[in-house]
Amino acid sequence: MKFKVDEITSVIKQEIAQYTSEIDVADVGRVLEVGDGIARLYGLGKAMAGEMLEFQNGAIGQVFNLETNSIGAVVLGDYLGIKEGDTVRGTGQLLSVPVGDAMVGRVVDPLGRPLDGKGVIDSTLRRPLESDAPGIAERQPVDEPLQTGIKPIDSMIPIGRGQRELIIGDRKTGKTAICVDTIINQKGTGVICVYVAVGQKESTIASVVEVLREHGAMDYTIVVVAGSADAAPLQYIAPYAGCAMAEYFMYEQGKSTLCVYDDLSKQAVAYRQLSLLLRRPPGREAYPGDVFYLHSRLLERSCKLANRYIIVPESAPSDCKEAVNDKDYFGVPGRNEAKADLKALGRDDCEVRIKPGTGGSLTALPVIETLEGEVSSYIPTNVISITDGQIYLEPDLFFAGVRPAINVGISVSRVGGKAQIKAMKKVAGSLRLDLAAFRDLEAFAQVGTELDAATQRQLDRGQRMVELLKQGQYKPYHVADQVLSIFAGSQGVCDDLPVGQVAEFEEKLLQYIRDEFPEVREELIKAGDLSDELATKLKELLTNFKKQFVAAKT
Amino acid sequence: MPAVDSESMAVADVYAESLLAVACEQRQEDEVAAELADLVVYMDREAGFALFLTSRSIDDDTRRVSLEKLFRSKMNDLLLNLLQVLNRRGRCDLVRSVARCVEIRMQAKKRQQEVHVETATPLTGELRGKIKKDISERIGAEALLIEKVSPDLIGGVVIRAGDEQIDASVASCLRSMRERLVERGIEEIHSGRGYEG
Numbered sequence: 011m012k013f014k015v016d017e018i019t020s021v022i023k024q025e026i027a028q029y030t031s032e033i034d035v036a037d038v039g040r041v042l043e044v045g046d047g048i049a050r051l052y053g054l055g056k057a058m059a060g061e062m063l064e065f066q067n068g069a070i071g072q073v074f075n076l077e078t079n080s081i082g083a084v085v086l087g088d089y090l091g092i093k094e095g096d097t098v099r100g101t102g103q104l105l106s107v108p109v110g111d112a113m114v115g116r117v118v119d120p121l122g123r124p125l126d127g128k129g130v131i132d133s134t135l136r137r138p139l140e141s142d143a144p145g146i147a148e149r150q151p152v153d154e155p156l157q158t159g160i161k162p163i164d165s166m167i168p169i170g171r172g173q174r175e176l177i178i179g180d181r182k183t184g185k186t187a188i189c190v191d192t193i194i195n196q197k198g199t200g201v202i203c204v205y206v207a208v209g210q211k212e213s214t215i216a217s218v219v220e221v222l223r224e225h226g227a228m229d230y231t232i233v234v235v236a237g238s239a240d241a242a243p244l245q246y247i248a249p250y251a252g253c254a255m256a257e258y259f260m261y262e263q264g265k266s267t268l269c270v271y272d273d274l275s276k277q278a279v280a281y282r283q284l285s286l287l288l289r290r291p292p293g294r295e296a297y298p299g300d301v302f303y304l305h306s307r308l309l310e311r312s313c314k315l316a317n318r319y320i321i322v323p324e325s326a327p328s329d330c331k332e333a334v335n336d337k338d339y340f341g342v343p344g345r346n347e348a349k350a351d352l353k354a355l356g357r358d359d360c361e362v363r364i365k366p367g368t369g370g371s372l373t374a375l376p377v378i379e380t381l382e383g384e385v386s387s388y389i390p391t392n393v394i395s396i397t398d399g400q401i402y403l404e405p406d407l408f409f410a411g412v413r414p415a416i417n418v419g420i421s422v423s424r425v426g427g428k429a430q431i432k433a434m435k436k437v438a439g440s441l442r443l444d445l446a447a448f449r450d451l452e453a454f455a456q457v458g459t460e461l462d463a464a465t466q467r468q469l470d471r472g473q474r475m476v477e478l479l480k481q482g483q484y485k486p487y488h489v490a491d492q493v494l495s496i497f498a499g500s501q502g503v504c505d506d507l508p509v510g511q512v513a514e515f516e517e518k519l520l521q522y523i524r525d526e527f528p529e530v531r532e533e534l535i536k537a538g539d540l541s542d543e544l545a546t547k548l549k550e551l552l553t554n555f556k557k558q559f560v561a562a563k564t
Numbered sequence: 565m566p567a568v569d570s571e572s573m574a575v576a577d578v579y580a581e582s583l584l585a586v587a588c589e590q591r592q593e594d595e596v597a598a599e600l601a602d603l604v605v606y607m608d609r610e611a612g613f614a615l616f617l618t619s620r621s622i623d624d625d626t627r628r629v630s631l632e633k634l635f636r637s638k639m640n641d642l643l644l645n646l647l648q649v650l651n652r653r654g655r656c657d658l659v660r661s662v663a664r665c666v667e668i669r670m671q672a673k674k675r676q677q678e679v680h681v682e683t684a685t686p687l688t689g690e691l692r693g694k695i696k697k698d699i700s701e702r703i704g705a706e707a708l709l710i711e712k713v714s715p716d717l718i719g720g721v722v723i724r725a726g727d728e729q730i731d732a733s734v735a736s737c738l739r740s741m742r743e744r745l746v747e748r749g750i751e752e753i754h755s756g757r758g759y760e761g
Contacts, residue, residue: 021752022745029741034731038724055727079574097729130750 037100041065042080044092047241048287051081054100060140062101067091070121071098072105072243075288082288084243086121107251109258110135114202117219117233120244120251125235126219137254139247143310150316150341152398155429156268156373159195159486160188162416162479165438165496166445167401170429171201171266172314172371176393178378178385179403184414185377187483188401189270190218192375194225195486196268202259203231203268206252208245209276212237221484232256238276245280253311253372260315260370267370269312273377274305278389295388302392309374309396316341317369319348321360329366338365399423413480419446431489432539437496441475448472467505474504477512490534491520494548497540503552507560515559522555576661583646583662584669592642597670599640604663617647618657627651671708679707682714682722684733699725 039053049071057063063071063083069092075082085092086105108122112133117126124131152170169175177185193203205222207215215235222228232255236248249271256267271277278301285298293299318340320333334357339348348362376397378390383404385394394400401421408415419442427435451469455461461469478499481487487495495516498504504512523531530551533544540548583600587593607614616622616630628651635644650656671677679699681687687695692709699707703725714722720733 018749018752021748025745025748026741029744034729034736034740036729036731037727038729039727053727079571099729132751 037102039081039098039100041092041094041096041098043094044085044089046283046287047085047089047243048074048284049083049085049089049092049098051083051098052079054081054098057081057100060104062103062105064099064101065092066096066098070105072247074284075290084246084284084288085241086243086247087241089241105139105247106136107139107254108133108135109137109255113232113255114230115228115232117235119240120234120236120248122251122255135258137258139250139254140307141254141257141311143307144313144315147341148316149313150369151428152314152371152425153428154266154314154371155431155489156192156201156266157195157199157489158188158192159488159492160191160414161481161487161492161495162414162418163188163401164430164487164489164492165434165479166418166442167399167416167421167423168426168429168434169373169375169399169423170314170425171373172312173399173423173425173429174309174312174374174376174397175423176376176378176397176400177403178380178390178394178400179415180380180383180405183403183405183408184483185379185403186214186218186272188403188414189272189375189377190221191484191486193222193231193268193270194227194484196230197226199266201230201266201268202256203227203270204234204252204256205231205270205272206234206236206249207272208236208248208274209238209280210272212239225484242280242283245277246284249274249277249308253308253374256372257311260372262367264315264367264370266373268373268375271308271374271376273379274308274393275377275379275389278304297388301389302396305376305393306396309376309393312372312374314371315369317345318365319345319362320365321348321352321355321357322363323357323359324361325359330363331366333365334360398425411480412476413483418442419449431493433493433534433537434489434496436540437493437500441496441500444468445472445475448475470505471499471502473509474507474512475499477509478504478516480513488535490531493534493540494520494523494531497545497548498552501549501552503556511563515556518559519552519555522558523551527551572658573661573665575655576658577665579646579650579655579658579662580665580669583642584666587642590642592640593670593673596640596642597666599643600646600663600666603639603643604660607659617659624651624654627656675705676708677703677705677725678710679703680710680712680724682712682717682724682733684713684715684717684719686713687711695721695723699723 037054037056039051039057042050042052044050057073057076059073059076061073063073065071065085067088069085069087069089071083071085073081074084107120108131110133112131113122116124116128116131118124118131122131152172154171156169156171156173157164158169163169167175177188179185189205193205196203205218207218215237219228219233222231222233232252234248234252234255236244252269252271256269259265259267278297281301281304282297286292286296290298318338320331320338321335322330322333335351335355337351339345345362352360352362376393378393380387380390385391385402399422402417403415404417405415407417423429430438448468448471451465451472455469478495498516498519504515507515530544530547534540583596584593587596607617616627628648631644631647631651635647646662647656647659650658681695696707696709707725716735718734718738720737722733723730
């Protein structure tokens with residue numbers, strides 16, 4: 011396929027013929043000094059805080075400080091091409107980024123410029139980088155799970171759509187791996203993912219993009235990159251850019267979105283650099299006084315928007331937005347009102363549905379890197395107090411072979427069971443407590459004393475549960491498989507197996523169910539619940555499989 | 565308060581404001597401003613004098629006595645007092661900045677404003693008068709044109725008054741047209757309308 015040159019030429023001729031020159035009137039200033047990503051400007055008397063500026067060399071900037079005699083601005087681009095005396099224009103607009111379906115599958119910088127070599131992004135839609143978080147009335151409680159595909163998380167630290175769950179740990183403990191697995195697991199769920207890489211090595215980012223591409227995740231993911239070689243201003247705005255891109259899908263299309271900020275510690279360091287260069291007073295650890303606000307205003311934009319309900323005929327197509335009574339009902343109280351109105355209408359052929367394009371969500375997975383496990387330092391404590399829970403990753407667990415290296419004892423999700431399907435709630439109900447008891451006993455057992463039968467049984471169970479919760483990288487589990495696996499463990503099926511055989515047992519069990527009893531798995535997926543009948547069937551199935559497994563081993 | 569473009573100008577403006585306030589009380593502001601401008605011209609012409617005022621190797625007392633001998637009854641008293649105050653505070657290097665600030669303040673007082681006009685070819689008298697009239701109406705003050713010839717503009721004019729810039733140059737139009745053509749071309753190519761096969 012080649013493009014018609016004549017066609018393009020005629021378009022250009024048309025443009026030239028219709029061109030009308032307009033006098034360009036702009037608010038301008040002059041560069042007084044520039045360096046290290048910041049510039050001090052004179053003039054621009056009408057500039058406002060956060061306004062976008064254009065430098066003479068084409069670089070974009072943003073007004074940061076409004077002072078009596080000058081303006082402090084950050085340069086979001088090549089500041090080396092700017093010299094003293096250059097003209098700067100005010101644009102009268104806030105900094106914005108391109109958004110829309112055209113961004114999906116692309117790797118971009120924080121200003122939305124493509125970095126993947128796939129050409130210009132054809133999007134006319136833009137959203138401001140900074141926008142107000144929705145108010146209380148526009149939200150509803152988180153009640154829908156976001157499955158990460160990682161067994162210890164989905165069972166004991168479940169994440170809901172619209173929640174902020176912090177991933178915190180030392181370097182090389184698997185924080186990014188959890189994020190990548192979560193993104194991979196969103197395949198086929200309709201969730202749009204945004205991965206924001208801040209201050210990381212370009213080689214690391216390239217390998218993450220490659221992994222996402224291999225697993226087909228780039229079909230629904232946007233990658234925003236501000237690497238370690240990029241200037242501090244770009245690293246500062248990158249998370250806001252990613253959030254704006256995700257917000258488009260949440261607000262305009264009512265979709266569920268996931269935004270990973272990897273990591274916010276580096277954003278805080280970049281912000282500290284900018285603030286110190288612009289002579290803002292340093293506070294604790296030399297961070298500026300508003301470093302809390304830096305993260306809180308970002309993370310508050312994550313939410314579950316309240317659904318809008320309408321009364322439509324049951325036969326209406328799924329994308330129908332026309333209500334029979336021309337009325338929209340808002341949020342949870344609105345749903346109850348809609349049901350009451352439906353009853354009052356007396357229309358048996360109608361039902362209450364969520365209006366398409368509403369009720370979107372933005373789930374945030376911010377990442378914070380700690381030094382030597384110090385979670386009580388400044389930035390980690392700030393972000394912990396903002397988020398709705400945290401997942402702690404420990405190097406000791408990692409090097410002991412427990413991967414993902416999640417310390418489930420001190421990890422928490424403040425949304426909890428509301429973000430779990432019923433089946434998972436049933437099987438994982440006491441899992442956390444069992445594991446906590448096991449850890450206490452494990453320390454005791456190392457002393458070497460003789461243990462009674464009950465204690466030994468608990469130890470055996472705990473060791474096998476820990477084995478079951480281990481998982482390979484880039485291998486997210488469907489929630490049904492997780493339920494089956496944990497159910498098997500909790501029934502004690504593996505208690506008499508050697509610990510080293512548990513992983514193999516699990517893999518073969520799940521394959522066995524998929525091959526021989528797919529209807530059991532389908533029923534679990536469809537119902538989302540583990541009925542007594544299904545549980546009985548599963549127990550029988552487990553007993554039979556175990557016999558086969560043990561026989562094959564002997 | 566006039567806009568100043570550096571920290572030293574900010575300091576100089578403090579002195580300028582004070583000088584003009586005192587001069588205004590004595591109804592001598594025009595005379596003081598004119599003499600200060602002349603002083604700066606003299607400093608530009610006589611490098612030795614400029615060095616005398618600003619050199620750190622001359623101690624303040626010596627400079628004070630010298631200034632007194634040189635300028636008492638030969639210069640406006642207020643202006644000489646300003647030089648002595650600057651000397652006492654070690655700010656003699658701000659004389660040029662103070663003069664500039666005084667000039668800006670006097671212009672503001674007389675409702676005058678410097679307007680930079682850049683054209684591809686020198687302005688004719690008629691055009692100069694027209695631009696001055698139109699700009700003066702727009703800014704609400706008498707425009708003091710500072711002209712500059714830049715062949716890069718190709719044609720048209722770029723006018724800058726304070727923080728506002730009016731760009732009606734041919735170069736700017738061509739730049740804007742180029743951007744629009746590129747955008748439109750990309751849009752057409754991406755839309756696939758111009759494709760065959």
